[in-house]
Amino acid sequence: MKKLFFAVLSALLGLIFAPARLCAQDVTVGDPVWFLPGDKPDKLPKLKEPLQVAFPDEMRGTAEISYGIIIWGFHTNGLLSKAEATDVRCQRAVEDKLSDLQVSGAKRNGRTVDTRVWIPVIFNPRSAAASESTSIPRLLAIAPVVILERPKNPIVRMRLSLDATGAIVAAKPETDVEEQSLNAIKESLKAWRFAPARKDGQPVSAELVVPVLCQLLLQPDASNGSFVRVLSRVAPIYPYAMRRSGTRGEVTMFFEVDTNGRAQNVVVKRSSDPAFNKPALKALSKWRFKPSMRDGKPVKTKVEQTIEFNSGGN
Numbered sequence: 001m002k003k004l005f006f007a008v009l010s011a012l013l014g015l016i017f018a019p020a021r022l023c024a025q026d027v028t029v030g031d032p033v034w035f036l037p038g039d040k041p042d043k044l045p046k047l048k049e050p051l052q053v054a055f056p057d058e059m060r061g062t063a064e065i066s067y068g069i070i071i072w073g074f075h076t077n078g079l080l081s082k083a084e085a086t087d088v089r090c091q092r093a094v095e096d097k098l099s100d101l102q103v104s105g106a107k108r109n110g111r112t113v114d115t116r117v118w119i120p121v122i123f124n125p126r127s128a129a130a131s132e133s134t135s136i137p138r139l140l141a142i143a144p145v146v147i148l149e150r151p152k153n154p155i156v157r158m159r160l161s162l163d164a165t166g167a168i169v170a171a172k173p174e175t176d177v178e179e180q181s182l183n184a185i186k187e188s189l190k191a192w193r194f195a196p197a198r199k200d201g202q203p204v205s206a207e208l209v210v211p212v213l214c215q216l217l218l219q220p221d222a223s224n225g226s227f228v229r230v231l232s233r234v235a236p237i238y239p240y241a242m243r244r245s246g247t248r249g250e251v252t253m254f255f256e257v258d259t260n261g262r263a264q265n266v267v268v269k270r271s272s273d274p275a276f277n278k279p280a281l282k283a284l285s286k287w288r289f290k291p292s293m294r295d296g297k298p299v300k301t302k303v304e305q306t307i308e309f310n311s312g313g314n
Contacts, residue, residue, distance in 0.1 A: 026055045026124045027093075030141070032072070032103060032117035041108040045072075045117050046101035053121055056089040063127050065139045065210050070119040072103050078230065080292070081254075081302050083121075086155050086211035090123050098302055099254035099267050118144055126184045133201040136208055137162050143191035145214045151181045156212050158185065163251070164203045166194035168177045174209060181214045188212075228257045228303045229290040236283035238309050249273050249309035251280035259298040261289040269304065280307045 032045045059066075068085030071170035080282060081098050085091035106115040120142050128138040156177045161170035171189055189212075242249075255266040263284050268277050284307065291298040 017135050026126065027053045028120075028124070028140075029053060030120040030122070032119050034106075035073075035116040035118055038113065041106040041113050043104075043107040045106050045115055046104050047119075048104055049100075050284065051097055051101055051119075051121075053093055053097050053132070054091050056125060059087070059089055059123070060066055060126075063125050063136070065125065065128065065140055065208070066090045067139065067213070067255060068121040068123075069144055069213065069215070070094060070098070070101065070121065071116070072101065072117040072119060074105060074114065080116075080240045081304060084213060084215060085121070086213050087123075090121070092226040093123075094121050095302070096229075097275045098212075099269055100303075107292070128195075130195065135198050137166060137197045137206055138195040139192070139210070140195055141191070141193040143188045145181070145184045145212060147181055147184050147214050147216060149180065150216050151178055151214045153177060153181075154214050156181060156185060156214060157209055158212050159207060159209050160189075161205070161207050162196060163192055163205050164196055166196035166203075168192065168194070174254050184214065185212050198213040226291055228301050228307075231261065232288045234286040236276075236279045236307050236309055239279060242273070247273065249276040250306050251276050251308040251309075252304060253280065253284060254302065254304050255284070256300050256302050257289045257291050258300055261291050261298075263287060263289070276309050283307055 029047075029051045030049065034040050034044055039231065056146040066085065066273060068083050068090050071080065071082045073080040079095075081101060083091055083094040083098060101119075103115075103117065103119075105112045122139050122142065124138050125136075127136045129135055130138060153175055157174040158172050159172050160168050163169050168189055171186060173185075177185070196203040198204065249272040251268060251272070252270040253263075253266050254269045255263045258264050266281060266284060268281070271277050271280075284305065287305075292301040293299065
């Protein structure tokens, strides 16, 4: 386990979560970062479309930086899509857009392979706006904090001292934190990047408090229950009205697998033809899943699944 931890940590710190797109007023969504240890595939996952995350209305007056991390994975017949954030309001904002998330699969030698990526979502307040002549530091890029054991405080408030280039020169915790978490935080902060604070248009040194999210390391396979797994499938019934055309169809749905392994709160994300939607939803209602596990207990997880239609097979 420790070998895996250090392999993953090394890979993560070597790949800073650099922002790729400015999506809403103060929200930046970065490109997916490969998370599995070992050789990278030939074709890395990418966002098919920019993810538009809105800055929460109830946080418009905040002066604190927040961020979230989307964890997206694919393993054989299992999918994982979830978000964690330093603020519950930011987490809700990201979760509200998970159904819009489109990630291309990783491929090696033309074949889709197991995938696990992290996608950063940074929430900078108005006081960090790049257009202002006087502003606090602006968070540009992060690296995750992964630890081996579940921490008492998964969110640690860190007081950071930054110089006039935006580099972190000192970091002290303002909340209780275990030694393993603090060490992991300090290692991660080496890869964080800030635009410096400014006064009258000139860069200056500054101090600020930033919440840091500590995440438990999950092994990158489905056997430990970190992924939802399909236990039984029911084939959809091909719409009778479309049998003459014989059109091949598919419906991609986004839903939540509850602790009993059933699909709940299903939303059609993409559909080749609306006529396929109803039979796809009916088929999915009969599917059974093995839910994700956390600390040995089943938990609700949001996932994505595509059901295909072929007139010859129905």
